[in-house]
Amino acid sequence: MAVVVVTDSSASLPAGLIGELGIQVVPLHVLVGDRAIREGVDDVAIDYASDSVTTSGPSPGELHRAYTDALARSGGDGVVAVHLSRQLSATWESGRQAVQEMDAGVPVRLVDSLGAGLATGFPALAAARCAAAGGALEAVYRAAVRAAESSRTFFMVNRTEQLRRGGRLSTAAGFFGSELVSKPVLQLVQGRLELRDKVRTRSKAFAKLIAAAEEAAGAGAAAVGVQHLGAAEAAETVTAQLRERIPQIAEVLTAEFGPALAVHLGVGAIGVLVLPGGCG
Numbered sequence: 001m002a003v004v005v006v007t008d009s010s011a012s013l014p015a016g017l018i019g020e021l022g023i024q025v026v027p028l029h030v031l032v033g034d035r036a037i038r039e040g041v042d043d044v045a046i047d048y049a050s051d052s053v054t055t056s057g058p059s060p061g062e063l064h065r066a067y068t069d070a071l072a073r074s075g076g077d078g079v080v081a082v083h084l085s086r087q088l089s090a091t092w093e094s095g096r097q098a099v100q101e102m103d104a105g106v107p108v109r110l111v112d113s114l115g116a117g118l119a120t121g122f123p124a125l126a127a128a129r130c131a132a133a134g135g136a137l138e139a140v141y142r143a144a145v146r147a148a149e150s151s152r153t154f155f156m157v158n159r160t161e162q163l164r165r166g167g168r169l170s171t172a173a174g175f176f177g178s179e180l181v182s183k184p185v186l187q188l189v190q191g192r193l194e195l196r197d198k199v200r201t202r203s204k205a206f207a208k209l210i211a212a213a214e215e216a217a218g219a220g221a222a223a224v225g226v227q228h229l230g231a232a233e234a235a236e237t238v239t240a241q242l243r244e245r246i247p248q249i250a251e252v253l254t255a256e257f258g259p260a261l262a263v264h265l266g267v268g269a270i271g272v273l274v275l276p277g278g279c280g
Helices: 015-021 060-073 091-100 118-132 137-150 161-165 171-178 202-217 232-245 259-265
Strands: 004-008 024-026 029-032 035-038 053-056 079-083 108-112 152-156 183-189 192-199 222-228 249-256 270-276
Touching: 004 060, 004 118, 015 118, 024 060, 029 259, 053 259, 060 079, 060 091, 079 091, 079 118, 079 137, 091 108, 108 137, 118 137, 118 222, 118 249, 118 270, 137 270, 152 202, 183 202, 192 202, 202 222, 202 232, 202 270, 222 232, 232 249, 232 270
Parallel strands: 004 024, 004 079, 079 108, 222 249
Antiparallel strands: 029 035, 029 053, 152 183, 152 270, 183 192, 222 270
16 A cells, blocks of 8 residues: 545645555535535535635534545555645644544644745645655655745735735735725735735736746756636746746646635636656
8 A cells, every 4th residue: 555645625736646656635614695616526616706605614523524535545555635735724733633533643744834825735745646656754745844934935816805805915015005006016925915016017027927927947947837817828828928937847737726716816816836856
């Protein structure tokens, strides 16, 4: 058997990779009125601009069941669970509680990806590839932690109201309400979403995203992820420019933001993730 990797649905990994590597995905929830929609499971239209739409992570009980199932699948070799930043979601804390409820010494390791979306998916992917190559529990855990600590993530959003309303922006970005910032460029810093640049136009925001990604990639090989919400054409343009500006791209993944992130980012959002060294 082999170590099994568990992640949450924010990871945004392609179904083919999930199936190939046996990654177990636990759905996040989008709350629409009195309904709890499971991301990636329930197909329901969502108004991302509505003030009444919120999100929640899986409960400790849901994660306990997922970890127990994954541990059985591993034949006792162990589980590495990679979840979105504890600064952005209660999912990691629910995972910690789930592990505490399991038997002492159970081989389940928990990783804070320090990110969301593909910034969670890439550490999960690195861990799963290590497991597929025969890596033991500690090696798989270290692969996830390295990827989480090495990755750099940048976002462009059209509006900040949804992020501020959900408490996802750090206090350092609190001046948004008093300054005209048409297209803020944000970054994840140790799991927190912070302001990187202030620009007036979408084209300038794209230029800032691409420059930041190029700087983060450095001179060596790098994996790159591009995500969007309702902006496929813009994502294709950004991806093409990244291929030109980062000569040693080892891998490129593109995906649309899932509902749980889309609620907070809003339509038109673009995200770029760079992982120096690649995903293994």
